[in-house]
Amino acid sequence: MKSFAIFLLLSLASGLFAQRNEVVSLVYHRFGDDRYPSTNISLSTFEKHLKYLKEEGFESVTFSQGIKMITSDAVKGKTVAITIDDGYLSFFENGLPLLKRYGFTATLFVNTSTIGGNDFMDWEQIKKAQIEGIEIGNHSNTHPYFLDVSERTSESFFRQEIESSQAQMTQALGQAPIVFAYPYGEVNEEMKPILKEMGFIGAAAQNSGVIHAGSDLFQCPRFPMSESFGTLTQFKEKVEMRGLEVIKAEAISTGYNGSIDKPRINLEFKEEGLFVESMQCFVQGSECLKSVQIYRDGLVKMAIRPKTALSSRRTLFTITIPDNDGNWHWYSYLWVIPNTGND
Incomplete structure (x- = not known):
């Protein structure tokens, strides 16, 4: 009887973890641009990532789709939300074609002040990515260190940054983003209600981990991917991780x-x-x-x-x-x- 009880408890725990409502989110920056190794992923490594996800049956969703699936308890199996921060040109030239080849989507978080600048995508390229099924998210206007701003002016400065970038993206793309990524992953509690008030449904940070039903959806974890942290062995370990509530x-x-x-x-x-x-x-x-x-x-x-x-x-x-x-x-x-x- 005792052994049966232990078996039952293990089975219940197994079922609990098997049914968890989770999305693994990944964050990339540059693609095939070895001038910046700390934020770059080689194209051969990125393709290995996509091939593994495809072979293992991961469903590819945008960041907002992942948020909506979590909130409605609609995750049915292994699910991944690929995100790209900053809008570097190497994503458009190198990363996007590989995503298309493997039939994956992603969310591109852009900071509007750099659009069209050296090494960054311009508005036409962002529109083309959007047409290809890439979700466009807000990454602020000037990509500042928000936590360095004095407490007296921090709320108004944060609001001004987001309002400016939202207005620019609405004008250029015909719609306002509903997801946000904090520059450098730096966030405090005062930022979250401002984002909610402005119509965002979730926000991405840069602490690693898995998004689950108990996550703060305005501080979602993402696993960073680069040559240092994105070897295939490391990648497999991270995308197979479960969340800790x-x-x-x-x-x-x-x-x-x-x-x-x-x-x-x-x-x-x-x-x-x-x-x-x-x-x-x-x-x-x-x-x-x-x-x-x-x-x-x-x-x-x-x-x-x-x-x-x-x-x-x-x-x-x-x-x-x-x-x-x-x-x-x-x-x-x-x-x-x-x-x-x-x-």
């Missing part, structure tokens, strides 16, 4: 428990179906220190912090945990130190 996340950066360069990230999530003891923890540029408590009701409370002081403007805190079926679940938190240089 974190109930609560907070950063402590003042007082005894943390500082701006050594913050403590507190997380809460449910243990159900997860092997918490096999959790992995990573902090960019440092070693990860963690403490974990598991309560009787299955609630997991953990704290993660860097062992050494952080020196980069942006740092990802990442945890991965396996479940009973051998799937890995991923969550990351982006910590930003404003006004400390632009990396």
Whole structure:
């Protein structure tokens, strides 16, 4: 009887994870432009990505389609939302033809002030991409570091940036975008209600992870793809990842428990179906220190912090945990130190 009960519990957990309403989102920038290796993906590697997605039966959707599918619980199988930030010319010349060849769609997030500039797509090319089935999203007007703006003027500046780019895209493309991508992935809570008020249905950040039913749809995670992070082995691992539904996340950066360069990230999530003891923890540029408590009701409370002081403007805190079926679940938190240089 005991073995049957264990089998039943494992089966229920397996069913829980199998039915999760999730979309994997990827973010690319440049295609076949090796002058900028940190944001470039080679065409041979990009084609390997698309071939793998095709062979594994992934459904390709735009970012807004993915948001709508999540909110209506309509995801039926493996689903991927490919996104491209900034509107570089190399996407139009090199990336778009490969997407067409494999029958995939994508969302192109453009910052309007650079349209037609050196190495950037112009309006006619953006229109052609739109005709080919590429969704156009808003990426601000001037692609600023919003978190560097003084608190007194930040809300009005953010609103002005989005209103300007929305007006330009509406005039040029005949419709206003309904999805947004934060420049550099930097976001605070004050930005989200402004986007909602302006008619956006979701927004993309740059912390890695999987979009799921419990995600904040105005801070959707995306896995970055470049030559450094996009080898086929890495790609397979990431697109097969599952989301980790974190109930609560907070950063402590003042007082005894943390500082701006050594913050403590507190997380809460449910243990159900997860092997918490096999959790992995990573902090960019440092070693990860963690403490974990598991309560009787299955609630997991953990704290993660860097062992050494952080020196980069942006740092990802990442945890991965396996479940009973051998799937890995991923969550990351982006910590930003404003006004400390632009990396």
